[in-house]
Amino acid sequence: QKEVEQDPGPLSVPEGAIVSLNCTYSNSAFQYFMWYRQYSRKGPELLMYTYSSGNKEDGRFTAQVDKSSKYISLFIRDSQPSDSATYLCAMSDSGGSNYKLTFGKGTLLTVNP
Amino acid sequence: NAGVTQTPKFRILKIGQSMTLQCTQDMNHNYMYWYRQDPGMGLKLIYYSVGAGITDKGEVPNGYNVSRSTTEDFPLRLELAAPSQTSVYFCASRETGASFFGQGTRLTVV
Numbered sequence: 136q137k138e139v140e141q142d143p144g145p146l147s148v149p150e151g152a153i154v155s156l157n158c159t160y161s162n163s164a165f166q167y168f169m170w171y172r173q174y175s176r177k178g179p180e181l182l183m184y185t186y187s188s189g190n191k192e193d194g195r196f197t198a199q200v201d202k203s204s205k206y207i208s209l210f211i212r213d214s215q216p217s218d219s220a221t222y223l224c225a226m227s228d229s230g231g232s233n234y235k236l237t238f239g240k241g242t243l244l245t246v247n248p
Numbered sequence: 249n250a251g252v253t254q255t256p257k258f259r260i261l262k263i264g265q266s267m268t269l270q271c272t273q274d275m276n277h278n279y280m281y282w283y284r285q286d287p288g289m290g291l292k293l294i295y296y297s298v299g300a301g302i303t304d305k306g307e308v309p310n311g312y313n314v315s316r317s318t319t320e321d322f323p324l325r326l327e328l329a330a331p332s333q334t335s336v337y338f339c340a341s342r343e344t345g346a347s348f349f350g351q352g353t354r355l356t357v358v
Contacts, residue, residue, distance in 0.1 A: 167346075169346050171349075176352075176354075177351055177352070178252075178338055178349035178350050178351045178352050179338070179349045180349070181346045184345055184346040223290070223291070225291075234279065234342070235281075235293055235296065235306070236281075236291075236293070236347060238291040239290060240288060240289060241290060
């Protein structure tokens with residue numbers, strides 16, 4: 136079983152739709168959870184950063200972490216064509232000097248106008 | 249602030265050649281990382297550094313070397329380039345919290 140599983144998609148939605156992106160993981164030691172957005176031929180850009188379980192909201196984006204199920208989600212409300220990108224989940228078991236990120240393979244999202 | 253800057257953006261290398269990918273950050277971050285990203289494979293950690301003078305191997309270090317003589321710079325050296333090293337390389341840095349990435353170097357070995 137891979138440490139982090141992420142459905143690669145592709146996912147295609149109409150503008151204005153609610154998008155749900157998900158990752159599952161097997162390492163129960165993971166405590167720090169991130170979502171990155173990566174436009175074509177660009178570097179990953181941090182969207183959301185959460186510690187432990189719970190929800191975090193930032194504008195149209197909501198990140199959820201369910202450690203009991205080893206499942207994290209990113210919701211995008213009122214999706215826009217500018218949200219079209221690859222979304223990568225990432226997680227780590229430590230915030231200190233041993234910090235190393237484990238990434239999902241990314242989900243390619245297209246929002247159609 | 250420029251953040252994390254990588255040079256060059258693109259490079260074509262012949263098998264057996266060597267090159268250095270440059271990475272510099274202006275955020276005074278102690279932690280720096282090199283990743284490679286292959287299609288459909290996500291990001292894999294090559295090397296990382298927790299401060300000037302300290303480096304360690306990541307998941308896929310073979311064929312690469314790094315040095316960290318200053319806080320700002322973390323170059324990645326490829327010796328004897330091989331086709332398997334064709335990839336997009338990303339440098340990242342952090343202090344606390346999440347990592348910040350550069351824009352990448354797209355390397356092709358032919």
